[in-house]
Amino acid sequence: MAQVSNDAMERKPKIKKDGVKPHIVTFIASIILTIIAFMATAYEVIPAGFTVPFIIILAIVQAAFQLLVWMHMDQKGHEFARVGIVTGSAVVLVTIIAFVTTLW
Amino acid sequence: MAADHAVNTVLPDEPEKATLEGKNKVLGFWLFLGGETVLFGTLFATFIALRDQVNGGPSAQELFDMKIVAWATFLLLTSSLTSVFATMALHKHNLKAVQGWLVITVLLGLGFLGLEIYEFYHYVHEELGMTTSAFSSSFYTLVGFHGGHVAFGICWITGLIIQSMKKGLTVVTAPKFYVAGLYWHFIDVVWVFIFTVVYLMGMIGGKAVA
Incomplete structure:
Protein backbone atom coordinates (compact mmCIF):
# COMPACT_ATOMS: atom_id res chain seq x y z
CA MET A 1 0.00 0.00 0.00
CA ALA A 2 2.60 2.46 1.01
CA GLN A 3 5.12 2.17 -1.77
CA VAL A 4 7.12 5.30 -1.93
CA SER A 5 9.20 6.17 -4.92
CA ASN A 6 12.08 7.48 -2.93
CA ASP A 7 15.39 7.78 -4.63
CA ALA A 8 17.90 9.74 -2.67
CA MET A 9 18.24 9.85 1.08
CA GLU A 10 19.32 13.45 1.35
CA ARG A 11 16.40 15.33 -0.08
CA LYS A 12 15.22 18.73 0.79
CA PRO A 13 11.60 19.39 -0.09
CA LYS A 14 11.50 21.57 -3.14
CA ILE A 15 8.28 23.47 -2.93
CA LYS A 16 7.37 24.59 -6.40
CA LYS A 17 5.30 27.76 -6.54
CA ASP A 18 3.78 27.22 -3.17
CA GLY A 19 4.95 30.34 -1.37
CA VAL A 20 2.88 32.19 1.19
CA LYS A 21 2.32 35.15 -1.07
CA PRO A 22 -0.46 33.90 -3.41
CA HIS A 23 -2.40 32.64 -0.41
CA ILE A 24 -2.19 35.94 1.45
CA VAL A 25 -3.17 37.75 -1.77
CA THR A 26 -6.21 35.47 -2.11
CA PHE A 27 -7.15 36.10 1.51
CA ILE A 28 -6.95 39.88 1.14
CA ALA A 29 -8.73 39.76 -2.23
CA SER A 30 -11.52 37.71 -0.65
CA ILE A 31 -11.94 40.25 2.14
CA ILE A 32 -11.96 43.17 -0.30
CA LEU A 33 -14.48 41.44 -2.61
CA THR A 34 -16.70 40.70 0.39
CA ILE A 35 -16.55 44.31 1.54
CA ILE A 36 -17.32 45.63 -1.97
CA ALA A 37 -20.33 43.30 -2.21
CA PHE A 38 -21.49 44.43 1.20
CA MET A 39 -21.09 48.12 0.33
CA ALA A 40 -22.90 47.63 -2.97
CA THR A 41 -25.97 46.31 -1.16
CA ALA A 42 -25.85 48.50 1.92
CA TYR A 43 -25.36 51.89 0.25
CA GLU A 44 -27.03 51.41 -3.13
CA VAL A 45 -24.13 52.89 -5.06
CA ILE A 46 -25.04 50.75 -8.05
CA PRO A 47 -28.21 51.38 -10.09
CA ALA A 48 -31.04 49.28 -8.72
CA GLY A 49 -31.47 46.04 -10.58
CA PHE A 50 -27.77 45.66 -11.22
CA THR A 51 -26.85 44.98 -7.61
CA VAL A 52 -27.80 41.30 -7.64
CA PRO A 53 -25.89 40.38 -10.83
CA PHE A 54 -22.97 42.48 -9.59
CA ILE A 55 -22.64 40.76 -6.21
CA ILE A 56 -23.11 37.34 -7.80
CA ILE A 57 -20.24 38.06 -10.18
CA LEU A 58 -18.13 39.14 -7.18
CA ALA A 59 -18.98 35.85 -5.44
CA ILE A 60 -18.00 33.85 -8.51
CA VAL A 61 -14.69 35.74 -8.75
CA GLN A 62 -13.97 35.03 -5.10
CA ALA A 63 -14.90 31.36 -5.47
CA ALA A 64 -12.62 31.09 -8.51
CA PHE A 65 -9.76 32.65 -6.54
CA GLN A 66 -10.16 30.14 -3.73
CA LEU A 67 -10.63 27.11 -5.98
CA LEU A 68 -7.61 27.97 -8.12
CA VAL A 69 -5.16 29.21 -5.52
CA TRP A 70 -6.19 27.64 -2.22
CA MET A 71 -7.31 24.34 -3.64
CA HIS A 72 -4.54 24.31 -6.29
CA MET A 73 -6.91 23.75 -9.19
CA ASP A 74 -4.59 25.87 -11.33
CA GLN A 75 -1.82 23.29 -11.04
CA MET B 1 6.25 8.64 15.73
CA ALA B 2 5.47 6.86 12.53
CA ALA B 3 5.25 3.61 14.37
CA ASP B 4 3.18 1.71 11.86
CA HIS B 5 4.00 2.60 8.34
CA ALA B 6 6.77 3.85 6.16
CA VAL B 7 9.20 3.99 9.02
CA ASN B 8 12.46 4.03 7.17
CA THR B 9 11.55 6.22 4.30
CA VAL B 10 12.17 9.87 3.70
CA LEU B 11 8.95 11.69 2.92
CA PRO B 12 8.66 12.72 -0.73
CA ASP B 13 7.91 16.29 -1.80
CA GLU B 14 4.17 15.90 -2.06
CA PRO B 15 3.53 13.07 0.40
CA GLU B 16 -0.22 13.17 -0.24
CA LYS B 17 0.31 12.04 -3.83
CA ALA B 18 3.26 9.71 -3.31
CA THR B 19 1.20 6.53 -3.28
CA LEU B 20 -1.45 5.31 -5.68
CA GLU B 21 -3.86 5.20 -2.77
CA GLY B 22 -3.12 8.82 -1.93
CA LYS B 23 -3.56 9.89 -5.55
CA ASN B 24 -6.87 8.06 -5.80
CA LYS B 25 -8.04 9.57 -2.54
CA VAL B 26 -7.44 13.09 -3.83
CA LEU B 27 -9.07 12.28 -7.18
CA GLY B 28 -12.06 10.64 -5.53
CA PHE B 29 -12.44 13.57 -3.21
CA TRP B 30 -12.64 15.99 -6.10
CA LEU B 31 -15.42 13.92 -7.63
CA PHE B 32 -17.16 13.97 -4.24
CA LEU B 33 -16.84 17.76 -4.22
CA GLY B 34 -18.49 17.83 -7.64
CA GLY B 35 -21.39 15.92 -6.09
CA GLU B 36 -21.45 18.30 -3.14
CA THR B 37 -21.69 21.18 -5.59
CA VAL B 38 -24.86 19.66 -7.03
CA LEU B 39 -26.22 18.98 -3.54
CA PHE B 40 -25.75 22.54 -2.35
CA GLY B 41 -26.84 23.84 -5.76
CA THR B 42 -30.26 22.23 -5.46
CA LEU B 43 -30.67 23.70 -1.97
CA PHE B 44 -29.66 27.11 -3.36
CA ALA B 45 -32.12 26.73 -6.23
CA THR B 46 -34.91 25.88 -3.78
CA PHE B 47 -34.05 28.85 -1.60
CA ILE B 48 -33.85 31.29 -4.50
CA ALA B 49 -37.22 30.12 -5.79
CA LEU B 50 -38.95 30.30 -2.40
CA ARG B 51 -37.24 33.16 -0.60
CA ASP B 52 -40.09 35.66 -1.01
CA GLN B 53 -42.82 33.39 0.26
CA VAL B 54 -42.87 34.40 3.90
CA ASN B 55 -46.45 33.27 4.63
CA GLY B 56 -47.07 36.09 7.09
CA GLY B 57 -43.89 35.29 9.03
CA PRO B 58 -40.81 37.51 9.28
CA SER B 59 -38.94 38.24 6.04
CA ALA B 60 -35.21 38.19 5.43
CA GLN B 61 -35.07 41.98 5.44
CA GLU B 62 -36.65 42.27 8.89
CA LEU B 63 -34.62 39.48 10.33
CA PHE B 64 -31.00 39.37 9.29
CA ASP B 65 -28.36 40.73 11.60
CA MET B 66 -25.50 41.57 9.26
CA LYS B 67 -23.05 42.15 12.09
CA ILE B 68 -23.13 38.49 13.13
CA VAL B 69 -23.00 37.39 9.50
CA ALA B 70 -19.99 39.61 8.80
CA TRP B 71 -18.14 38.14 11.80
CA ALA B 72 -19.06 34.60 10.76
CA THR B 73 -17.77 35.30 7.25
CA PHE B 74 -14.52 36.68 8.59
CA LEU B 75 -13.97 33.71 10.92
CA LEU B 76 -14.61 31.14 8.20
CA LEU B 77 -12.46 32.97 5.65
CA THR B 78 -9.58 33.18 8.13
CA SER B 79 -9.95 29.49 8.98
CA SER B 80 -9.66 28.72 5.28
CA LEU B 81 -6.36 30.62 5.21
CA THR B 82 -5.03 28.77 8.26
CA SER B 83 -5.89 25.44 6.64
CA VAL B 84 -3.88 26.57 3.61
CA PHE B 85 -0.97 27.11 5.98
CA ALA B 86 -1.50 23.59 7.35
CA THR B 87 -1.24 22.14 3.82
CA MET B 88 1.89 24.23 3.20
CA ALA B 89 3.40 22.91 6.42
CA LEU B 90 2.50 19.43 5.21
CA HIS B 91 4.58 20.03 2.10
CA LYS B 92 7.44 21.13 4.31
CA HIS B 93 7.07 17.96 6.39
CA ASN B 94 6.56 19.95 9.56
CA LEU B 95 4.04 17.97 11.60
CA LYS B 96 4.08 20.39 14.55
CA ALA B 97 3.10 23.26 12.26
CA VAL B 98 0.41 21.15 10.55
CA GLN B 99 -1.13 20.35 13.92
CA GLY B 100 -0.84 23.95 15.13
CA TRP B 101 -2.54 25.44 12.07
CA LEU B 102 -5.26 22.79 12.15
CA VAL B 103 -5.97 23.52 15.82
CA ILE B 104 -6.42 27.20 14.92
CA THR B 105 -8.64 26.16 11.98
CA VAL B 106 -10.83 24.07 14.28
CA LEU B 107 -11.10 26.88 16.85
CA LEU B 108 -12.14 29.38 14.16
CA GLY B 109 -14.64 26.82 12.85
CA LEU B 110 -16.08 26.46 16.35
CA GLY B 111 -16.39 30.24 16.57
CA PHE B 112 -18.29 30.26 13.29
CA LEU B 113 -20.58 27.48 14.47
CA GLY B 114 -21.23 29.27 17.75
CA LEU B 115 -22.31 32.41 15.89
CA GLU B 116 -24.59 30.39 13.62
CA ILE B 117 -26.23 28.62 16.55
CA TYR B 118 -26.77 31.97 18.27
CA GLU B 119 -28.20 33.38 15.03
CA PHE B 120 -30.68 30.51 14.60
CA TYR B 121 -31.67 30.73 18.26
CA HIS B 122 -32.30 34.43 17.80
CA TYR B 123 -34.41 33.86 14.67
CA VAL B 124 -36.53 31.20 16.35
CA HIS B 125 -37.29 33.74 19.08
CA GLU B 126 -38.31 36.17 16.34
CA GLU B 127 -40.98 33.65 15.36
CA LEU B 128 -39.13 32.15 12.42
CA GLY B 129 -39.55 28.41 12.94
CA MET B 130 -38.63 25.64 10.54
CA THR B 131 -42.27 25.33 9.41
CA THR B 132 -43.24 29.02 9.48
CA SER B 133 -42.95 29.59 5.75
CA ALA B 134 -41.39 28.32 2.55
CA PHE B 135 -38.72 30.95 3.12
CA SER B 136 -37.90 29.71 6.62
CA SER B 137 -37.79 26.02 5.61
CA SER B 138 -35.51 26.64 2.65
CA PHE B 139 -33.36 29.04 4.68
CA TYR B 140 -32.83 26.66 7.60
CA THR B 141 -32.25 23.73 5.26
CA LEU B 142 -29.62 25.51 3.16
CA VAL B 143 -27.75 27.36 5.90
CA GLY B 144 -28.20 24.53 8.41
CA PHE B 145 -26.82 22.04 5.91
CA HIS B 146 -23.76 24.20 5.52
CA GLY B 147 -23.46 24.47 9.33
CA GLY B 148 -23.72 20.70 9.51
CA HIS B 149 -20.82 20.44 7.07
CA VAL B 150 -18.78 22.79 9.26
CA ALA B 151 -19.60 20.68 12.34
CA PHE B 152 -18.60 17.51 10.51
CA GLY B 153 -15.37 19.15 9.34
CA ILE B 154 -14.52 20.17 12.91
CA CYS B 155 -14.97 16.58 14.14
CA TRP B 156 -13.02 15.20 11.19
CA ILE B 157 -10.05 17.55 11.53
CA THR B 158 -9.98 17.08 15.32
CA GLY B 159 -9.84 13.34 14.70
CA LEU B 160 -6.94 13.82 12.28
CA ILE B 161 -5.00 15.92 14.79
CA ILE B 162 -5.42 13.24 17.46
CA GLN B 163 -4.49 10.46 15.05
CA SER B 164 -1.41 12.34 13.88
CA MET B 165 -0.08 12.43 17.44
CA LYS B 166 0.12 8.66 17.27
CA LYS B 167 0.91 8.01 13.62
CA GLY B 168 2.98 11.04 12.71
CA LEU B 169 3.37 12.33 9.19
CA THR B 170 3.63 9.53 6.64
CA VAL B 171 2.55 8.78 3.10
CA VAL B 172 -0.54 7.19 4.65
CA THR B 173 -1.58 10.10 6.86
CA ALA B 174 -0.58 12.90 4.47
CA PRO B 175 -3.50 12.39 2.01
CA LYS B 176 -5.91 12.65 4.93
CA PHE B 177 -4.63 16.09 5.85
CA TYR B 178 -4.65 17.23 2.25
CA VAL B 179 -8.18 16.04 1.59
CA ALA B 180 -9.48 17.59 4.81
CA GLY B 181 -7.93 20.87 3.67
CA LEU B 182 -9.78 20.62 0.35
CA TYR B 183 -13.02 19.94 2.23
CA TRP B 184 -12.55 22.97 4.44
CA HIS B 185 -11.91 25.28 1.49
CA PHE B 186 -14.97 23.94 -0.25
CA ILE B 187 -17.08 24.75 2.81
CA ASP B 188 -15.72 28.28 2.64
CA VAL B 189 -16.56 28.56 -1.09
CA VAL B 190 -20.13 27.47 -0.33
CA TRP B 191 -20.31 30.12 2.39
CA VAL B 192 -19.28 32.82 -0.10
CA PHE B 193 -22.44 32.01 -2.05
CA ILE B 194 -24.59 31.77 1.07
CA PHE B 195 -23.33 35.18 2.13
CA THR B 196 -24.19 36.62 -1.28
CA VAL B 197 -27.41 34.82 -2.16
CA VAL B 198 -29.00 34.46 1.27
CA TYR B 199 -27.79 37.46 3.24
CA LEU B 200 -26.85 40.22 0.79
CA MET B 201 -29.74 39.47 -1.59
CA GLY B 202 -31.97 39.13 1.48
CA MET B 203 -30.98 42.64 2.52
CA ILE B 204 -31.99 43.99 -0.87
CA GLY B 205 -35.28 42.20 -0.43
CA GLY B 206 -36.56 39.91 -3.11
CA LYS B 207 -38.88 41.27 -5.74
CA ALA B 208 -38.37 44.91 -4.77
CA VAL B 209 -35.44 45.04 -7.17
CA ALA B 210 -37.23 44.00 -10.31
Whole structure:
Protein backbone atom coordinates (compact mmCIF):
# COMPACT_ATOMS: atom_id res chain seq x y z
CA MET A 1 0.00 0.00 0.00
CA ALA A 2 2.60 2.46 1.01
CA GLN A 3 5.12 2.17 -1.77
CA VAL A 4 7.12 5.30 -1.93
CA SER A 5 9.20 6.17 -4.92
CA ASN A 6 12.08 7.48 -2.93
CA ASP A 7 15.39 7.78 -4.63
CA ALA A 8 17.90 9.74 -2.67
CA MET A 9 18.24 9.85 1.08
CA GLU A 10 19.32 13.45 1.35
CA ARG A 11 16.40 15.33 -0.08
CA LYS A 12 15.22 18.73 0.79
CA PRO A 13 11.60 19.39 -0.09
CA LYS A 14 11.50 21.57 -3.14
CA ILE A 15 8.28 23.47 -2.93
CA LYS A 16 7.37 24.59 -6.40
CA LYS A 17 5.30 27.76 -6.54
CA ASP A 18 3.78 27.22 -3.17
CA GLY A 19 4.95 30.34 -1.37
CA VAL A 20 2.88 32.19 1.19
CA LYS A 21 2.32 35.15 -1.07
CA PRO A 22 -0.46 33.90 -3.41
CA HIS A 23 -2.40 32.64 -0.41
CA ILE A 24 -2.19 35.94 1.45
CA VAL A 25 -3.17 37.75 -1.77
CA THR A 26 -6.21 35.47 -2.11
CA PHE A 27 -7.15 36.10 1.51
CA ILE A 28 -6.95 39.88 1.14
CA ALA A 29 -8.73 39.76 -2.23
CA SER A 30 -11.52 37.71 -0.65
CA ILE A 31 -11.94 40.25 2.14
CA ILE A 32 -11.96 43.17 -0.30
CA LEU A 33 -14.48 41.44 -2.61
CA THR A 34 -16.70 40.70 0.39
CA ILE A 35 -16.55 44.31 1.54
CA ILE A 36 -17.32 45.63 -1.97
CA ALA A 37 -20.33 43.30 -2.21
CA PHE A 38 -21.49 44.43 1.20
CA MET A 39 -21.09 48.12 0.33
CA ALA A 40 -22.90 47.63 -2.97
CA THR A 41 -25.97 46.31 -1.16
CA ALA A 42 -25.85 48.50 1.92
CA TYR A 43 -25.36 51.89 0.25
CA GLU A 44 -27.03 51.41 -3.13
CA VAL A 45 -24.13 52.89 -5.06
CA ILE A 46 -25.04 50.75 -8.05
CA PRO A 47 -28.21 51.38 -10.09
CA ALA A 48 -31.04 49.28 -8.72
CA GLY A 49 -31.47 46.04 -10.58
CA PHE A 50 -27.77 45.66 -11.22
CA THR A 51 -26.85 44.98 -7.61
CA VAL A 52 -27.80 41.30 -7.64
CA PRO A 53 -25.89 40.38 -10.83
CA PHE A 54 -22.97 42.48 -9.59
CA ILE A 55 -22.64 40.76 -6.21
CA ILE A 56 -23.11 37.34 -7.80
CA ILE A 57 -20.24 38.06 -10.18
CA LEU A 58 -18.13 39.14 -7.18
CA ALA A 59 -18.98 35.85 -5.44
CA ILE A 60 -18.00 33.85 -8.51
CA VAL A 61 -14.69 35.74 -8.75
CA GLN A 62 -13.97 35.03 -5.10
CA ALA A 63 -14.90 31.36 -5.47
CA ALA A 64 -12.62 31.09 -8.51
CA PHE A 65 -9.76 32.65 -6.54
CA GLN A 66 -10.16 30.14 -3.73
CA LEU A 67 -10.63 27.11 -5.98
CA LEU A 68 -7.61 27.97 -8.12
CA VAL A 69 -5.16 29.21 -5.52
CA TRP A 70 -6.19 27.64 -2.22
CA MET A 71 -7.31 24.34 -3.64
CA HIS A 72 -4.54 24.31 -6.29
CA MET A 73 -6.91 23.75 -9.19
CA ASP A 74 -4.59 25.87 -11.33
CA GLN A 75 -1.82 23.29 -11.04
CA LYS A 76 -1.39 20.43 -13.42
CA GLY A 77 -2.84 17.05 -12.53
CA HIS A 78 -6.18 18.62 -11.67
CA GLU A 79 -8.02 17.78 -14.89
CA PHE A 80 -10.54 15.57 -13.13
CA ALA A 81 -11.00 18.20 -10.45
CA ARG A 82 -11.97 20.65 -13.16
CA VAL A 83 -14.32 18.13 -14.78
CA GLY A 84 -15.97 17.49 -11.41
CA ILE A 85 -16.44 21.12 -10.43
CA VAL A 86 -17.45 22.36 -13.89
CA THR A 87 -19.97 19.53 -14.34
CA GLY A 88 -21.35 20.16 -10.86
CA SER A 89 -21.65 23.89 -11.55
CA ALA A 90 -23.40 23.23 -14.87
CA VAL A 91 -25.98 21.03 -13.16
CA VAL A 92 -26.45 23.71 -10.51
CA LEU A 93 -27.01 26.41 -13.12
CA VAL A 94 -29.65 24.34 -14.92
CA THR A 95 -31.33 23.49 -11.61
CA ILE A 96 -31.50 27.13 -10.53
CA ILE A 97 -32.91 28.23 -13.88
CA ALA A 98 -35.47 25.43 -13.81
CA PHE A 99 -36.54 26.11 -10.22
CA VAL A 100 -36.80 29.85 -10.61
CA THR A 101 -38.55 29.92 -13.99
CA THR A 102 -40.81 26.89 -14.06
CA LEU A 103 -41.29 25.32 -10.63
CA TRP A 104 -43.21 27.19 -7.95
CA MET B 1 6.25 8.64 15.73
CA ALA B 2 5.47 6.86 12.53
CA ALA B 3 5.25 3.61 14.37
CA ASP B 4 3.18 1.71 11.86
CA HIS B 5 4.00 2.60 8.34
CA ALA B 6 6.77 3.85 6.16
CA VAL B 7 9.20 3.99 9.02
CA ASN B 8 12.46 4.03 7.17
CA THR B 9 11.55 6.22 4.30
CA VAL B 10 12.17 9.87 3.70
CA LEU B 11 8.95 11.69 2.92
CA PRO B 12 8.66 12.72 -0.73
CA ASP B 13 7.91 16.29 -1.80
CA GLU B 14 4.17 15.90 -2.06
CA PRO B 15 3.53 13.07 0.40
CA GLU B 16 -0.22 13.17 -0.24
CA LYS B 17 0.31 12.04 -3.83
CA ALA B 18 3.26 9.71 -3.31
CA THR B 19 1.20 6.53 -3.28
CA LEU B 20 -1.45 5.31 -5.68
CA GLU B 21 -3.86 5.20 -2.77
CA GLY B 22 -3.12 8.82 -1.93
CA LYS B 23 -3.56 9.89 -5.55
CA ASN B 24 -6.87 8.06 -5.80
CA LYS B 25 -8.04 9.57 -2.54
CA VAL B 26 -7.44 13.09 -3.83
CA LEU B 27 -9.07 12.28 -7.18
CA GLY B 28 -12.06 10.64 -5.53
CA PHE B 29 -12.44 13.57 -3.21
CA TRP B 30 -12.64 15.99 -6.10
CA LEU B 31 -15.42 13.92 -7.63
CA PHE B 32 -17.16 13.97 -4.24
CA LEU B 33 -16.84 17.76 -4.22
CA GLY B 34 -18.49 17.83 -7.64
CA GLY B 35 -21.39 15.92 -6.09
CA GLU B 36 -21.45 18.30 -3.14
CA THR B 37 -21.69 21.18 -5.59
CA VAL B 38 -24.86 19.66 -7.03
CA LEU B 39 -26.22 18.98 -3.54
CA PHE B 40 -25.75 22.54 -2.35
CA GLY B 41 -26.84 23.84 -5.76
CA THR B 42 -30.26 22.23 -5.46
CA LEU B 43 -30.67 23.70 -1.97
CA PHE B 44 -29.66 27.11 -3.36
CA ALA B 45 -32.12 26.73 -6.23
CA THR B 46 -34.91 25.88 -3.78
CA PHE B 47 -34.05 28.85 -1.60
CA ILE B 48 -33.85 31.29 -4.50
CA ALA B 49 -37.22 30.12 -5.79
CA LEU B 50 -38.95 30.30 -2.40
CA ARG B 51 -37.24 33.16 -0.60
CA ASP B 52 -40.09 35.66 -1.01
CA GLN B 53 -42.82 33.39 0.26
CA VAL B 54 -42.87 34.40 3.90
CA ASN B 55 -46.45 33.27 4.63
CA GLY B 56 -47.07 36.09 7.09
CA GLY B 57 -43.89 35.29 9.03
CA PRO B 58 -40.81 37.51 9.28
CA SER B 59 -38.94 38.24 6.04
CA ALA B 60 -35.21 38.19 5.43
CA GLN B 61 -35.07 41.98 5.44
CA GLU B 62 -36.65 42.27 8.89
CA LEU B 63 -34.62 39.48 10.33
CA PHE B 64 -31.00 39.37 9.29
CA ASP B 65 -28.36 40.73 11.60
CA MET B 66 -25.50 41.57 9.26
CA LYS B 67 -23.05 42.15 12.09
CA ILE B 68 -23.13 38.49 13.13
CA VAL B 69 -23.00 37.39 9.50
CA ALA B 70 -19.99 39.61 8.80
CA TRP B 71 -18.14 38.14 11.80
CA ALA B 72 -19.06 34.60 10.76
CA THR B 73 -17.77 35.30 7.25
CA PHE B 74 -14.52 36.68 8.59
CA LEU B 75 -13.97 33.71 10.92
CA LEU B 76 -14.61 31.14 8.20
CA LEU B 77 -12.46 32.97 5.65
CA THR B 78 -9.58 33.18 8.13
CA SER B 79 -9.95 29.49 8.98
CA SER B 80 -9.66 28.72 5.28
CA LEU B 81 -6.36 30.62 5.21
CA THR B 82 -5.03 28.77 8.26
CA SER B 83 -5.89 25.44 6.64
CA VAL B 84 -3.88 26.57 3.61
CA PHE B 85 -0.97 27.11 5.98
CA ALA B 86 -1.50 23.59 7.35
CA THR B 87 -1.24 22.14 3.82
CA MET B 88 1.89 24.23 3.20
CA ALA B 89 3.40 22.91 6.42
CA LEU B 90 2.50 19.43 5.21
CA HIS B 91 4.58 20.03 2.10
CA LYS B 92 7.44 21.13 4.31
CA HIS B 93 7.07 17.96 6.39
CA ASN B 94 6.56 19.95 9.56
CA LEU B 95 4.04 17.97 11.60
CA LYS B 96 4.08 20.39 14.55
CA ALA B 97 3.10 23.26 12.26
CA VAL B 98 0.41 21.15 10.55
CA GLN B 99 -1.13 20.35 13.92
CA GLY B 100 -0.84 23.95 15.13
CA TRP B 101 -2.54 25.44 12.07
CA LEU B 102 -5.26 22.79 12.15
CA VAL B 103 -5.97 23.52 15.82
CA ILE B 104 -6.42 27.20 14.92
CA THR B 105 -8.64 26.16 11.98
CA VAL B 106 -10.83 24.07 14.28
CA LEU B 107 -11.10 26.88 16.85
CA LEU B 108 -12.14 29.38 14.16
CA GLY B 109 -14.64 26.82 12.85
CA LEU B 110 -16.08 26.46 16.35
CA GLY B 111 -16.39 30.24 16.57
CA PHE B 112 -18.29 30.26 13.29
CA LEU B 113 -20.58 27.48 14.47
CA GLY B 114 -21.23 29.27 17.75
CA LEU B 115 -22.31 32.41 15.89
CA GLU B 116 -24.59 30.39 13.62
CA ILE B 117 -26.23 28.62 16.55
CA TYR B 118 -26.77 31.97 18.27
CA GLU B 119 -28.20 33.38 15.03
CA PHE B 120 -30.68 30.51 14.60
CA TYR B 121 -31.67 30.73 18.26
CA HIS B 122 -32.30 34.43 17.80
CA TYR B 123 -34.41 33.86 14.67
CA VAL B 124 -36.53 31.20 16.35
CA HIS B 125 -37.29 33.74 19.08
CA GLU B 126 -38.31 36.17 16.34
CA GLU B 127 -40.98 33.65 15.36
CA LEU B 128 -39.13 32.15 12.42
CA GLY B 129 -39.55 28.41 12.94
CA MET B 130 -38.63 25.64 10.54
CA THR B 131 -42.27 25.33 9.41
CA THR B 132 -43.24 29.02 9.48
CA SER B 133 -42.95 29.59 5.75
CA ALA B 134 -41.39 28.32 2.55
CA PHE B 135 -38.72 30.95 3.12
CA SER B 136 -37.90 29.71 6.62
CA SER B 137 -37.79 26.02 5.61
CA SER B 138 -35.51 26.64 2.65
CA PHE B 139 -33.36 29.04 4.68
CA TYR B 140 -32.83 26.66 7.60
CA THR B 141 -32.25 23.73 5.26
CA LEU B 142 -29.62 25.51 3.16
CA VAL B 143 -27.75 27.36 5.90
CA GLY B 144 -28.20 24.53 8.41
CA PHE B 145 -26.82 22.04 5.91
CA HIS B 146 -23.76 24.20 5.52
CA GLY B 147 -23.46 24.47 9.33
CA GLY B 148 -23.72 20.70 9.51
CA HIS B 149 -20.82 20.44 7.07
CA VAL B 150 -18.78 22.79 9.26
CA ALA B 151 -19.60 20.68 12.34
CA PHE B 152 -18.60 17.51 10.51
CA GLY B 153 -15.37 19.15 9.34
CA ILE B 154 -14.52 20.17 12.91
CA CYS B 155 -14.97 16.58 14.14
CA TRP B 156 -13.02 15.20 11.19
CA ILE B 157 -10.05 17.55 11.53
CA THR B 158 -9.98 17.08 15.32
CA GLY B 159 -9.84 13.34 14.70
CA LEU B 160 -6.94 13.82 12.28
CA ILE B 161 -5.00 15.92 14.79
CA ILE B 162 -5.42 13.24 17.46
CA GLN B 163 -4.49 10.46 15.05
CA SER B 164 -1.41 12.34 13.88
CA MET B 165 -0.08 12.43 17.44
CA LYS B 166 0.12 8.66 17.27
CA LYS B 167 0.91 8.01 13.62
CA GLY B 168 2.98 11.04 12.71
CA LEU B 169 3.37 12.33 9.19
CA THR B 170 3.63 9.53 6.64
CA VAL B 171 2.55 8.78 3.10
CA VAL B 172 -0.54 7.19 4.65
CA THR B 173 -1.58 10.10 6.86
CA ALA B 174 -0.58 12.90 4.47
CA PRO B 175 -3.50 12.39 2.01
CA LYS B 176 -5.91 12.65 4.93
CA PHE B 177 -4.63 16.09 5.85
CA TYR B 178 -4.65 17.23 2.25
CA VAL B 179 -8.18 16.04 1.59
CA ALA B 180 -9.48 17.59 4.81
CA GLY B 181 -7.93 20.87 3.67
CA LEU B 182 -9.78 20.62 0.35
CA TYR B 183 -13.02 19.94 2.23
CA TRP B 184 -12.55 22.97 4.44
CA HIS B 185 -11.91 25.28 1.49
CA PHE B 186 -14.97 23.94 -0.25
CA ILE B 187 -17.08 24.75 2.81
CA ASP B 188 -15.72 28.28 2.64
CA VAL B 189 -16.56 28.56 -1.09
CA VAL B 190 -20.13 27.47 -0.33
CA TRP B 191 -20.31 30.12 2.39
CA VAL B 192 -19.28 32.82 -0.10
CA PHE B 193 -22.44 32.01 -2.05
CA ILE B 194 -24.59 31.77 1.07
CA PHE B 195 -23.33 35.18 2.13
CA THR B 196 -24.19 36.62 -1.28
CA VAL B 197 -27.41 34.82 -2.16
CA VAL B 198 -29.00 34.46 1.27
CA TYR B 199 -27.79 37.46 3.24
CA LEU B 200 -26.85 40.22 0.79
CA MET B 201 -29.74 39.47 -1.59
CA GLY B 202 -31.97 39.13 1.48
CA MET B 203 -30.98 42.64 2.52
CA ILE B 204 -31.99 43.99 -0.87
CA GLY B 205 -35.28 42.20 -0.43
CA GLY B 206 -36.56 39.91 -3.11
CA LYS B 207 -38.88 41.27 -5.74
CA ALA B 208 -38.37 44.91 -4.77
CA VAL B 209 -35.44 45.04 -7.17
CA ALA B 210 -37.23 44.00 -10.31
